[in-house]
Amino acid sequence: MNKLRVLLVEDEADQRQLVALLLQQAGYIVQSCASAEEALNRLEVDRVDVVLSDWKLPGISGADLLSRVREQNWPVAFVMVTAYGSIERAVEAIRQGADDYITKPFEREQLLLCLQKALKTRNLANENQRLTQALDQRERLVDLIGKSPGMQRVFRTIEKIAQTDATVLISGESGTGKELTARAIHSLSKRKSGAFMAINCAAIPEGLIESEFFGAERGAFTGADRTRAGTFEAANQGTLFLDEIGELPLPIQPKLLRALQDQQITRVGGTRSFAVDVRIIAATNRDLDREVHQGRFREDLFYRLNVVRLNLPALRDRREDIPVLAQHLLSEMAQKHGLPAPVLPKSVLRALVDYHWPGNVRELANSVERMVLFAEEGVVQMADLPQAPVHASAQPFLIPNHGMNWEDHERECLRQALDRCHGNRSKAARLLGLPYKAFLYRLEKYQLAEEIPK
Ligand SMILES: Nc1ncnc2c1ncn2[C@@H]1O[C@H](COP(=O)(O)OP(=O)(O)OP(=O)(O)O)[C@@H](O)[C@H]1O
Ligand SMILES: [Mg+2]
Structure with missing residues (x-):
């Protein structure tokens, strides 16, 4: 069996030698340090299973060592050694993430038991973290939520290319x-400590785009009273996000292409060009391939941008993401407004899943925000869905691309109508525009009559 490794941090030499010997005899591999600084250096490079550290140390204290270890998220167990009569410190240490504590002076058996216990606690904590991460990985990447195959494909691509400097073209509906x-x-990416600069190509008047991109020398045009850096310069060593690239006017496109090819820019009114180190991500909700075809977007620029393509699927094509997204947005919005997260009844969730979301996740986020604001007694209300199927006639019903099951759809309509009318059948029949008898007939057909009280 692999021997367990203890990192012993104790400034008193006699005590250090004594404890080290005791632990070696018990079968541990022991590394001893006289200070927390030394311990931190060791932790950087060596595998350690458990740290046994005195609270009182010269320089960095045992408590600070503990908080650094936890900040770094090192998966080691930590046992704090405190002096007799300082129980508050022990409590404080546990609160800060120590797995156990022991008070000086201690017996051999007491110490061994304490180490075993701490290791066990830490193993459990590590396992929990691993499981949570595995779960997170399935449904979440940074702030992106989604478990549908479409989003999972997007996640995998992002993971593959994030660390490279490859140019990315993101397409998808608004x-x-x-x-x-x-x-x-x-x-x-490696650039995460650099800037993320976003520029919306549709929002800048054509005449100003070049100086927005590349900056302008003093006197380059009226009003340019000082030299100004452009977004490329500001994004140096970071990422430049060119949003709505499909709206970029044709005359400016060759200039952008040149900057991308040479990684060099020249300020408007300037003569000197200089190097910039930026990673480009562009986005569009237009069909850029078609724009190229129709001569509205330069083919050479398109190929320069279209190195890695990410296509974000519309929300209606990944309905399995709606429940997770709704829950996520619900807690986010509740936090934003300092309100408790309301309960989302199944009937409302079903309506959310059924709706065709022309505005995609943004529209869902707005709906959820209203739900949080107008929830009654901690429960989301159906009427909080202004555009949802309540006013379905105003929204054209679309058959999903993958086809549908008519009977399931009919059953769902009946169920929702009953739900919305709190089981009142004549109201439900009216809501669906059906004669009462025809409604009852369908309830029987789908065996819904027994389910819901009159
Ligand atoms: N997969 C997702 N997980 C969590 N939140 C999301 C997800 N997708 C979008 N959102 C949220 O939806 C809103 C819209 O997203 P974003 O601004 O990135 O969309 P967009 O495609 O750039 O839209 P537009 O084309 O209108 O600019 C934001 O509030 C964002 O946080
Ligand atoms: Mg956008």
Whole structure:
């Protein structure tokens, strides 16, 4: 069996030797340090299973050592040694993440038992963390939520390319999470400590785009009273997000292409070009391939941008993501407004899943925000879904791309109508525009008549 490794931190030489000997005899591999500084250096490079540290040390204290160990998320157990009569310190240590404590002076058996216990506690904690991470990995990447195959594909691609400097082109309908995806790539990249600069190509007047991108020398045009850096410069060593790239006017496209090819820019009115180190992520909700075809977007620029393509699926094409997204947004919005997260009844959730979300996740986020604000007695109300199926006639019903099951749909309509009318059948029939008899007939057909009280 692998021997367990103890890192012993004790400034008194006699005590240190004594404890080290005792632990070696018990079968541990022991490394001894006289200070927390030395211990931190060891922890950086060596495998350690448990740290046994005195509270009182010269320089960095045992408590500070503990908090650094936990900050680094090192998976080691930690036992704090405190002096007799200082129980508050022991309690404090446990609160800060120690797995156990022991008071000086201690017996051999007492120490061994304490180490065993601490190791066991830590193993459990590590296992928990591993499981949570595994779960997180399935449904979440940075701030992106989604368990549908479509989103999982997006996650895998992001993980593969985030660490590279590859240019990424993100496409997807409005509100599908293009900007959030760009931010996720940046935060998983080597550039994460650099800036993330976003520029919306649709929001800048054509005449100003070049200086926004590349900056302008003093006197370059009227009003340029000082030299100004552009977004490329500001994003140096970071990531530049070119949003709505499909809206970039044709005349400016060759200039952008040149900057991307040469990784060099020249300020407007300047003569000198200089190097910039930026990673480019572009996004569009237009069909860029078609724009190229129709001559509205330069083919060479398109190929320069389209190195890695990420296509974010519309929310209606990944309905299995709606429940997780709704729950996530519910707690986010509750936190934003300092309100408790309301309960989301199944009937409301079903309505959310059924709705076709033309505005995608952004629209869902807005709906959920209203739900949080207008919840009654901690429960989300059906009427809090202004555009949802309550007013379904205003929204055209779309057959999903993958087809549908008519009977399931009919059963669902009946169920929802009953739900909404609190089981009142004549009201439910009216809601569906059905004669009462026809409604009853269908309830029988789907055996819903017994389910719901009159
Ligand atoms: N997968 C997701 N998980 C969690 N939140 C999401 C997800 N996708 C989008 N959102 C949220 O939805 C909102 C819209 O996202 P974002 O701004 O990234 O979309 P977009 O595609 O850039 O939209 P537009 O084309 O309108 O600019 C944001 O509040 C974002 O946090
Ligand atoms: Mg956007």
